[in-house]
Amino acid sequence: MSSMPLRPFARSRVWAPTAKEAAAFDRDAIERQGVSQAALMECAGRSAAEILDRLFPQGEVLALIGAGNNGGDGLVMLRTLHAWGRPVRAVLVADRDPRADLLHGWQIPFETDDGLGHDSGPLDTALRAASVIVDGILGTGLSGPPRDRQAQAIRAINRSERPVLALDTPSGVNGDTGQIAGEAVDAEVTVALGWPKLGTLLQPGRSKVGRLIAVEIGFPPVPDQVFAAAATTPAWAADNWPRRAPxxxxxxxxxxxxxxxxxxxxxxxxxxxxxxxxxxxxxxxxxxxxxxxxxxxxxxxxxxxxxxxxxxxxxxxxxxxxxxxxxxxxxxxxxxxxxxxxxxxxxxxxxxxxxxxxxxxxxxxxxxxxxxxxxxxxxxxxxxxxxxxxxxxxxxxxxxxxxxxxxxxxxxxxxxxxxxxxxxxxxxxxxxxxxxxxxxxxxxxxxxxxxxxxxxxxxxxxxxxxxxxxxxxxxxxxxxxxxxxxxxxxxxxxxxxxxxxxxxxEAGPGISDLDHPFVIFDQDPAR
Known part of the structure; x- marks a missing residue:
């Protein structure tokens, strides 16, 4: 047995940036450090697809896709699952082109929320026909309550009684503060991209997050003092616990x-x-x-x-x-x-x-x-x-x-x-x-x-x-x-x-049943 102290194979410092801090770091990584936005989105979508397939291995996946990067991550996720043979479907809750280059030529069945009609019945039917729902509507860019179009989709998700996997932050939860202004998705699992956002660790938002899993997607290292908060983890505890000299x-x-x-x-x-x-x-x-x-x-x-x-x-x-x-x-x-x-x-x-x-x-x-x-x-x-x-x-x-x-x-x-x-x-x-x-x-x-x-x-x-x-x-x-x-x-x-x-x-990378090396954080639902 080695005389060296056991050290877990996991990231010791897991940052918990606000949505604003994460967005600023994202921009700096892309504009100044040359990180490819397409590569980040690809890693995010594929990692989320692997988590979903592990936790919810059966049935159709229906994703509600919004504008911006959160919706893009959702499209990459759907394309990945579709390529693996999983039945998938998308409902667009924003004005965007579902045939964009994110799909790499794969034909994903889609419709718009407008196409489902102005009453909630068709959307409710579509959601209940799925085995698992992906929330890719708003992500971390939320400021103020969701608009009517997104709010209607959020209410429909919560009525569906289907398990929900949210991308980065449940739609309606403020990624900075955890506050909820209006409607918010009740997620069973939230896959945080890069780091768990501070608002998903704070109440009342934490009660909407469900199981919180953060995945590494290719960001550069974070210098000290760039983010104001960090989450404690088993790896962090093992790294910082005092050890006695012989x-x-x-x-x-x-x-x-x-x-x-x-x-x-x-x-x-x-x-x-x-x-x-x-x-x-x-x-x-x-x-x-x-x-x-x-x-x-x-x-x-x-x-x-x-x-x-x-x-x-x-x-x-x-x-x-x-x-x-x-x-x-x-x-x-x-x-x-x-x-x-x-x-x-x-x-x-x-x-x-x-x-x-x-x-x-x-x-x-x-x-x-x-x-x-x-x-x-x-x-x-x-x-x-x-x-x-x-x-x-x-x-x-x-x-x-x-x-x-x-x-x-x-x-x-x-x-x-x-x-x-x-x-x-x-x-x-x-x-x-x-x-x-x-x-x-x-x-x-x-x-x-x-x-x-x-x-x-x-x-x-x-x-x-x-x-x-x-x-x-x-x-x-x-x-x-x-x-x-x-x-x-x-x-x-x-x-x-x-x-x-x-x-x-105790020694080990953490308390998780997920053996994916890109999982850097895994926390059970708040209770």
Whole structure:
């Protein structure tokens, strides 16, 4: 067996550009770098054809074809399937020549939506006669609601009760924001061309996308900072997880100070502590109320207990640590605020995770503010929506309208990296790439999951991982652990913790039943 760490055969960085960013890069590749537009379209159409034939191998394929490149990709896809012997048919939902050179002389049966009549009956009949429908109507170029002609076609697709494969972006979903203005196709599968577009990863658009598969079609490499966001993947996680040196010892692989658990609230800090250990930290100290000593020492015997009432002991523990995690079960009283102030003073320069009550104390003024923490150290904050409202002093509606923008504003204001929980969770630094989580599901919607996440993130900080990478790796690890547990709504935080060791030792190109080498991303439908 090789002594080298196993590395997955897959692209580690999968960008998630907005539709505008993707279009600009497309133009630059064609006009400045000499990439053939025809070659890109050929690769896109053929790759989509292979995915469709693998997932939906039987029956007629009916494609609704719009104007522009999205419709062109659809025509190449139909021509490819037709050449393979698959029955195909096209309905044109735009004014374009179906006999264009994209068909290479193949005769594709087609008609126009006008030719099917002004009422919806003939189009409904045509759609229901097919086994699978291809949405090639609008793609990523959407601005505003679909026009009447396209909207009628979208409504007909959604009435058809047939599986739908969308090209690049379901028609009606904004590729920049995920917002839906009017009608949008409900796709079973979306084949993203080049990269998954940011809007297909964000709600409410994500709920229309279905299974999201991104295929490589021949674009040049993407320089850093060209796209504002990237998706986390198994290959990315394997590439960025910290690895121990052969001569490692407990102090060289991370010493963590975990602060939490007010009297009678030991459960949160216990879960965070167990998660931190399972994430690989070498030495763990837990600062908590003396009333919690017995349960913490019984539940986490590997941890060193430090009574929160002993300020000198707390300061000594902070001075001996390499990172701090604060908040789980801490409480919001004056004693908790004073404890955090003491930890802040004694841990100058140590990377810190602020979660739960540490955030509530910061936003209320009863404890050190996020900006004060971030003034002399790297900081990761992990708010859910309610905590984000209080920290950013904006409304829920303003945050939901632009979650990435709201997180970026808070990051720039405070200097901290912001992990905003939700679907999807995002990790946004003051400057640089936003990381979009692709692993979580509603199975994680139960009390205590945030404590597990905070424990994993703090553990990674102690092991030398940067705050943005630590936050994104913690999201990946807990999401993948939940998936491996396969317990659905009955999943508990303890189930996630038990699966963490397996997640960290996984190796492979990803979690996909598609063995095509051009598949660079494969995510199940949101649930």
């Amino acid at each position: 001569d490692a010892h407990k102090n060289s692989v991370g010493t963590l100070l975990l602060v939490g658990g007010c009297p009678g609230m030991a459960g949160a800090v216990v879960m965070a502590a167990r998660a931190a250990l399972r994430a690989g930290v070498g030495l763990l100290r837990v600062v908590s109320s003396s009333e919690n000593r017995s349960i913490i020492q019984e539940s986490v015997p590997e941890a060193i207990f430090v009574p929160s009432e002993d300020v000198d002991a707390v300061r000594d523990a902070a001075a001996a640590s390499q990172a701090v995690g604060a908040g789980p079960g801490l409480g919001d009283g004056a004693n908790a605020g004073a404890l955090l102030a003491a930890v802040l003073e004694a841990s100058e320069g140590l990377p810190t995770v602020l979660d739960a009550d540490a955030l509530n104390l910061a936003s209320s003024g009863a404890g050190p503010g996020v900006g004060k923490w971030a003034a002399n150290r790297p900081v990761l904050v992990t708010p859910h929506l309610g905590e984000m409202v209080r920290l950013a002093e904006v409304t829920r509606e303003e945050i939901e309208e632009d979650r990435i923008g709201a997180a970026r504003d808070l990051a720039k204001t405070t200097g901290a990296v912001v992990l905003l929980k939700g679907l999807p969770s995002i990790v946004v630094p003051p400057e640089g790439t936003c990381l979009v989580d692709t692993m979580a599901s509603s199975d994680l919607a139960s009390g205590g999951m945030g404590d597990v996440l905070a424990g994993v993130a703090a553990s990674l900080l102690a092991q030398g991982v940067s705050p943005d990478q630590a936050g994104a790796l913690a999201l990946y690890g807990t999401g993948r652990a939940a998936s491996r547990a396969a317990l659905g709504p009955s999943l508990t935080p303890s189930d996630v913790i038990e699966q963490l060791p397996v997640v960290w030792t």
